[in-house]
Amino acid sequence: MSKILVTGATGNVGRQLVSQLGEGGLDVRALARDPGRAALPVETVRGDLTAPETLEPALRDVESVFLLWPAFTADGADQVVTAIAKHARRVVLLSATGADAPESHYHELERLVRHSGLGWTFLRPAGFAVNTLLWADQVRRGVVRWPFGRAARSLIHERDIAAVAAHVLTSAGHNGAAYVLTGPDRLTQAEQVRVIGEAIGREVRWEEQPPEEAREQLTAVWGAPAFVESALRTWESFVSAPEVVTDTVRRLLGRPALTFRQWAEDHAADFS
Known part of the structure; x- marks a missing residue:
């Protein structure tokens, strides 16, 4: 049986993917900086994508790799892709819808994978529903203050991203494909707060925040000014040109994508 290596295995998508593959009886290995604390139900080995020299043991006997890049730049990605190509035959890269833009680090990641000699599939999700957990403290106070309340997003449940990744990793016919993954419909950011x-059974209202104020706060939290600038431009663009909605999840999995309401209900405890 071919072994699958899952990077980013302790994150929102990776943990779901490890569970789904493990439940399917597949031979899965998870990569973690601290295997002892990872608490994953599969073989877990030590390794760090930011230190490519640590990857050799994790890649032994691996045929397929789920690659989730952990940084806001592609620095060092060439060494990681080279290491994967020495051992594996294919890679499924968790990319993003903006990967076609040359200034995106996902653009460079995809370029490296395309030229690696590996079989490849790119998963390009729209916004992650789980990123709205950034609002958790504000939700508890009953008011979310954030910019661009009229930005319409097609946020996707991390469980759906993992389910598509599991399908692609375990079935044929996906080499050379770039799949755009979204939720089944759009909600504005203000509507997301209402949902x-x-x-959680509590009224939460939206309060519009000036972008300049948001820029300062997010830069302090994320420490990546270019990424903050890109995020603000993207949110602003979704006011006049709502985020795309695709039926890719339905086509690949044979069921509709999970709604944002389902995601919110699944994560109600995280906001309470």
Whole structure:
């Protein structure tokens, strides 16, 4: 049986993917900086994508790799892709919808994978529903203050991203494909806040924040000014040109993508 290596295995998507593959009886190995603390139900080995020299043991006997890049730049990615190509035959890269833009680090990641000699599939999700957990403290106070409340997003449940990744890793016919993954419909950011409030049984209102104020706060939290600038531009663009909605999840999995309301209900405890 071919072995699958899952990087980013302790994150929102990776943990779901490890569980789904493990439940399917597949031969899965998880990569973690601290295997002892990872608490994963599969073989877990020590390794760090930011230190490519640590990857050799994790890649032994591996045929397929799920690659989730951990940084806001592609620095060092060439060494990681080279290491993967020495051992594996294919890679499924968790990319992003903006990967076609040359300034995106995902653009460079995809370029490296395309030229690696590996079989490849790119998963390009829209916004992650789980990123709205950034609002958790504000939700508890009953008011979310954030910019661009009218930005319409097609946020996707991390469980759906993992399910598509599991399908692609375990079935044929996906080499050379770039799949755009979204939720089944759009909600504005203000509507997302309302839905979260309904899921936790508490009224939560939206308060529009000036982008300049948000820029300062997010830069302090993320420490990546270029990424903050890109995020603000993207959110602003979704006010006049709502985020795309695709049926890729339905086509690949044979069921509709999970709604944002389902995601909010699944994560109600995280906001309470």
